[in-house]
Amino acid sequence: MSDTPETTSNYNAANIQVLEGMEAVRKRPAMYIGDTGERGYHHLVYEVVDNSIDEALAGYCTMIDVIINPDGSLTVQDNGRGIPVDMHPTQHRPAIEVVLTVLHAGGKFDGSNYKVSGGLHGVGVSCVNALSDWMKVEVKRAGKVHEIEFSRGHVTKPLEVIGECGAETGTKVTFFPDHTIFSCRAFKWETLCARLRELAFLNKGVTIHFRDDEGEAHHEETFHYEGGIDEFVEYLNVNKKALSPVIHFEGEKEGTTGMVQAEVAFQYTESYTTLEQTYCNNIHTIEGGTHLSGFRRALTSTINKYGADQKLIKEKDKVTGDDMREGLTVIVSVKVPQPQFEGQTKTKLGNGEVDGIVAGIVSDKLMTFFEENPAVAKTVIEKTLLACRAREAARAARESTRRKGVMDGLSLPGKLRDCSERDPAKTELFLVEGDSAGGSAQTGRDRATQAILPLRGKVINVEKARIDRVLANQEIRTLITAIGCGFAEEWDISKARYHKIVIMTDADVDGAHIRTLLLTFFYRKMPELIEKGYVYLAQPPLYKVERKKKIEYVLTDGELTSKLLTLGLDDFDVPEASGASMDKERAREFLTLLAEIEATEKMVAERGFDAAALVADSTQQGSGASMLRKEFASLSGYGYTHDDWFGGKLRKLLDDVRAHGKQGLSIYRFKGLGEMDADELFDTTMNPAKRRMLRVKMEDAVAADRMFTLLMGDEVEPRRKFIEDNALNVRNLDF
Numbered sequence: 001m002s003d004t005p006e007t008t009s010n011y012n013a014a015n016i017q018v019l020e021g022m023e024a025v026r027k028r029p030a031m032y033i034g035d036t037g038e039r040g041y042h043h044l045v046y047e048v049v050d051n052s053i054d055e056a057l058a059g060y061c062t063m064i065d066v067i068i069n070p071d072g073s074l075t076v077q078d079n080g081r082g083i084p085v086d087m088h089p090t091q092h093r094p095a096i097e098v099v100l101t102v103l104h105a106g107g108k109f110d111g112s113n114y115k116v117s118g119g120l121h122g123v124g125v126s127c128v129n130a131l132s133d134w135m136k137v138e139v140k141r142a143g144k145v146h147e148i149e150f151s152r153g154h155v156t157k158p159l160e161v162i163g164e165c166g167a168e169t170g171t172k173v174t175f176f177p178d179h180t181i182f183s184c185r186a187f188k189w190e191t192l193c194a195r196l197r198e199l200a201f202l203n204k205g206v207t208i209h210f211r212d213d214e215g216e217a218h219h220e221e222t223f224h225y226e227g228g229i230d231e232f233v234e235y236l237n238v239n240k241k242a243l244s245p246v247i248h249f250e251g252e253k254e255g256t257t258g259m260v261q262a263e264v265a266f267q268y269t270e271s272y273t274t275l276e277q278t279y280c281n282n283i284h285t286i287e288g289g290t291h292l293s294g295f296r297r298a299l300t301s302t303i304n305k306y307g308a309d310q311k312l313i314k315e316k317d318k319v320t321g322d323d324m325r326e327g328l329t330v331i332v333s334v335k336v337p338q339p340q341f342e343g344q345t346k347t348k349l350g351n352g353e354v355d356g357i358v359a360g361i362v363s364d365k366l367m368t369f370f371e372e373n374p375a376v377a378k379t380v381i382e383k384t385l386l387a388c389r390a391r392e393a394a395r396a397a398r399e400s401t402r403r404k405g406v407m408d409g410l411s412l413p414g415k416l417r418d419c420s421e422r423d424p425a426k427t428e429l430f431l432v433e434g435d436s437a438g439g440s441a442q443t444g445r446d447r448a449t450q451a452i453l454p455l456r457g458k459v460i461n462v463e464k465a466r467i468d469r470v471l472a473n474q475e476i477r478t479l480i481t482a483i484g485c486g487f488a489e490e491w492d493i494s495k496a497r498y499h500k501i502v503i504m505t506d507a508d509v510d511g512a513h514i515r516t517l518l519l520t521f522f523y524r525k526m527p528e529l530i531e532k533g534y535v536y537l538a539q540p541p542l543y544k545v546e547r548k549k550k551i552e553y554v555l556t557d558g559e560l561t562s563k564l565l566t567l568g569l570d571d572f573d574v575p576e577a578s579g580a581s582m583d584k585e586r587a588r589e590f591l592t593l594l595a596e597i598e599a600t601e602k603m604v605a606e607r608g609f610d611a612a613a614l615v616a617d618s619t620q621q622g623s624g625a626s627m628l629r630k631e632f633a634s635l636s637g638y639g640y641t642h643d644d645w646f647g648g649k650l651r652k653l654l655d656d657v658r659a660h661g662k663q664g665l666s667i668y669r670f671k672g673l674g675e676m677d678a679d680e681l682f683d684t685t686m687n688p689a690k691r692r693m694l695r696v697k698m699e700d701a702v703a704a705d706r707m708f709t710l711l712m713g714d715e716v717e718p719r720r721k722f723i724e725d726n727a728l729n730v731r732n733l734d735f
């Protein structure tokens with residue numbers, strides 16, 4: 001093309017557009033991807049994978065590979081058509097360069113394109129490029145392999161052909177997030193797994209292969225679901241007893257901005273809880289919206305109509321939609337050309353017409369389903385009636401206690417030692433296990449801002465009881481009154497009497513049990529407390545360490561070991577395998593590794609395995625075996641092998657250093673909170689200036705739901721397996 005003044009100015013204009021765009025993203029990253037922490041970091045991956053999903057939705061891609069690379073970068077590869085590499089007609093550069101450097105070049109916002117996927121922010125892969133220290137893109141297309149490279153959104157290596165590929169096509173993107181922008185440093189296996197699994201459920205038939213090549217851990221998973229969202233429901237219900245088959249409906253209808261597609265899959269279970277997960281364009285709409293309201297409306301009206309026709313539901317039965325959803329698990333997934341997201345977190349679908357479209361599809365087909373499956377319909381309606389009666393009974397009980405002033409905060413429970421401050425933003429409620437700890441907490445607390453509620457009786461397992469029985473539980477009633485928000489229909493978060501509710505239990509099995517019961521209660525019955533970040537776990541110390549009359553408290557076994565190693569290494573010579581002595585820094589890293597090996601070996605042994613045999617047997621792929629292998633691979637960095645460990649040489653070294661560190665120390669292990677006196681408990685666990693607390697987060701609703709049904713439900717075998725699988729990573733049980 002001749003270099004006319006016009007094209008030159010066009011080129012310059014386009015160039016400026018790129019420069020400004022990339023700079024805008026880097027200047028205000030949070031505006032484009034939400035935040036620059038863990039969420040934003042993982043969001044980068046979702047943006048890239050979404051491009052592959054779009055290619056799959058267009059019918060050209062069946063396989064997506066995601067790999068966490070050894071250097072911490074991440075690769076996404078698909079077998080789609082490959083991003084076009086020919087010259088862009090107006091931008092005078094290869095189309096691929098435009099896609100990767102011009103904001104919104106994917107066509108998501110022009111509406112002309114039926115592009116329905118997209119991350120929550122839907123900002124496109126050019127934003128990922130702008131926020132990456134480097135990015136490399138390889139395209140197989142028209143027989144050739146093309147490559148282009150970028151740094152922080154600007155081309156560093158222009159597009160070139162680097163080889164041939166025959167008939168193969170596809171796109172491969174590798175990027176390394178810019179660590180001057182993000183505070184997060186690594187991709188998390190569990191976080192990415194959850195999202196990739198979800199995408200595979202939502203886009204049936206697509207195969208997503210995920211691998212972690214960072215370190216020796218070598219996790220690997222393949223997600224492929226021919227059954228789509230039906231299999232999603234089965235996955236969510238694995239530990240529940242089914243009362244119906246999975247029921248699936250789908251349909252599409254022309255909306256004001258194009259074709260709206262909707263599909264729902266649902267199943268009734270014996271559980272007392274409801275799980276509704278809704279999606280629009282593969283985005284999890286946490287706050288629900290019109291697709292959910294459409295589904296609920298159709299379910300309620302159809303059950304009412306069928307129930308009345310069959311004389312299963314009488315006029316006097318005041319059944320509500322909530323009653324009809326007890327034990328229900330449902331996935332609603334819609335594709336909308338121009339979605340409107342509303343709500344506090346922009347995860348509520350606002351497009352009004354979607355309500356009617358979903359309701360239309362569900363009403364018609366559900367009535368037919370009930371008529372063809374009267375036994376299922378009868379079971380569902382019977383459960384609905386039981387839920388309705390339990391709710392009525394619970395309400396009557398609440399009415400009578402309210403008249404006595406028990407539930408409204410007018411008369412606080414006698415066990416509660418309240419604080420004097422009335423501003424909830426400044427106050428804390430400690431839920432304390434046992435009388436003696438309750439006594440110490442009461443004496444030691446800051447009376448102005450800290451309230452104590454000792455829990456003596458048993459906290460009911462809300463996973464196994466209907467609402468009327470839950471409300472009959474004395475510990476639960478006390479809790480509800482103390483917190484002040486009311487319950488169920490009367491729930492009002494603004495009435496919370498404390499903005500910190502701290503679970504303070506012993507670090508033993510009983511303590512863990514009480515903690516899980518309380519968390520189950522909060523998660524199931526007061527989820528807003530968790531969403532608002534009001535729930536905390538206290539971290540009482542495990543050890544008291546005295547040295548030269550100075551007392552220190554240590555929170556975990558890991559910290560104790562670390563302390564002993566620091567002291568022990570002070571004048572201790574640690575040799576490399578070659579015999580040369582290590583410097584302090586390296587010796588410390590080495591001994592820390594040995595301590596990790598020892599801890600893993602111990603946990604593996606508790607599960608009845610022999611570590612040496614596990615490592616030797618290559619068919620063993622469990623978390624214990626892979627953790628040990630990873631640790632032994634690191635040993636080679638010091639010239640040692642696993643034989644040096646199992647032979648006892650390194651074990652002895654670790655023992656010697658620790659013993660050296662213990663000299664002059666007295667170490668006491670606390671058996672429970674009750675062993676601490678008031679001052680000690682306050683100083684270590686309650687004093688806001690010194691304590692450490694864990695805020696309970698509930699980011700992955702799917703994982704949380706599965707965990708609670710599993711931990712607290714009826715099924716014994718899956719629970720045993722879950723606890724065993726997670727024994728090596730007990731933190732998972734702590735959320």
Ligand code: 28G
Nearest residue numbers: 048051052055076077078080081082083171172173
């Ligand atoms: C592996 C990581 C992420 C992608 C494609 C395929 C096409 C494409 C991508 O086109 C430009 C703008 C509108 C058509 C489309 C190829 C049509 C024909 C594509 C990906 C061109 C974008 N041939 N695969 N983009 N459009 N995979 N995976 O990014 O007009 S992006």
